[in-house]
Amino acid sequence: DAKTTQPPSMDCAEGRAANLPCNHSTISGNEYVYWYRQIHSQGPQYIIHGLKNNETNEMASLIITEDRKSSTLILPHATLRDTAVYYCIVRVATNSGYALNFGKGTSLLVTP
Amino acid sequence: GAGVSQSPRYKVAKRGQDVALRCDPISGHVSLFWYQQALGQGPEFLTYFQNEAQLDKSGLPSDRFFAERPEGSVSTLKIQRTQQEDSAVYLCASSLASAGAEQYFGPGTRLTVT
Numbered sequence: 443d444a445k446t447t448q449p450p451s452m453d454c455a456e457g458r459a460a461n462l463p464c465n466h467s468t469i470s471g472n473e474y475v476y477w478y479r480q481i482h483s484q485g486p487q488y489i490i491h492g493l494k495n496n497e498t499n500e501m502a503s504l505i506i507t508e509d510r511k512s513s514t515l516i517l518p519h520a521t522l523r524d525t526a527v528y529y530c531i532v533r534v535a536t537n538s539g540y541a542l543n544f545g546k547g548t549s550l551l552v553t554p
Numbered sequence: 555g556a557g558v559s560q561s562p563r564y565k566v567a568k569r570g571q572d573v574a575l576r577c578d579p580i581s582g583h584v585s586l587f588w589y590q591q592a593l594g595q596g597p598e599f600l601t602y603f604q605n606e607a608q609l610d611k612s613g614l615p616s617d618r619f620f621a622e623r624p625e626g627s628v629s630t631l632k633i634q635r636t637q638q639e640d641s642a643v644y645l646c647a648s649s650l651a652s653a654g655a656e657q658y659f660g661p662g663t664r665l666t667v668t
Contacts, residue, residue: 476656485558485645485659486597529596541587541610542657544596 446530451549454524460517462548464530467511474533475506476542477515479526486529486544489515520552556580558660560646566666567636575631575663579648586629587657588621589645597645603629636667 447465454460529547589597599613605626623629647657
């Protein structure tokens with residue numbers, strides 16, 4: 443199973459872009475990169491996912507390098523409510539299901 | 555619409571007691587997952603259901619842990635003879651299908667074993 447490496451913590455000023463990196467150098471060709479976040483005392487929340495093309499939705503953008511060994515989640519205009527732990531996950535298949543291997547994630551603090 | 559709900563939100567159990575944690579997934583969601591989250595750690599997979607079938611229970615830490623989903627909707631995670639190391643937040647997630655679908659998480663049940 444491909445593993446991911448993320449910095450343990452990052453800071454970002456409110457209104458600025460938050461760029462969260464993730465390394466997944468052992469990713470397989472058919473594995474997707476997923477991003478979830480977990481706000482304090484809540485369950486994780488899906489943000490975005492991609493295979494090899496860059497993706498954008500109303501929450502964020504996902505940039506995946508051409509060799510797929512790393513990716514960056516971009517929150518274009520961070521707000522205080524974006525303070526959370528962000529998890530970069532390479533999807534793992536388990537007996538027809540797709541359990542998520544969360545790791546420790548990056549704790550993002552958005553400051554005023 | 556209604557999201558995934560879990561009950562109780564908080565549970566305190568004395569060591570050795572049995573506990574039952576309930577998960578109500580989003581209506582129509584085929585897949586249901588249970589995760590365990592220790593303090594300061596990311597969630598860890600426990601078990602997976604597709605409808606009423608438990609297809610993967612490889613993450614259950616011991617035979618004291620048992621999960622069921624008899625009618626393919628509500629699920630219960632039961633822990634027998636609780637130990638202090640069972641103290642954690644137990645998260646339930648559901649998804650529309652087994653492959654490629656995003657998972658929707660409930661708020662979790664915080665279990666404290668004293």
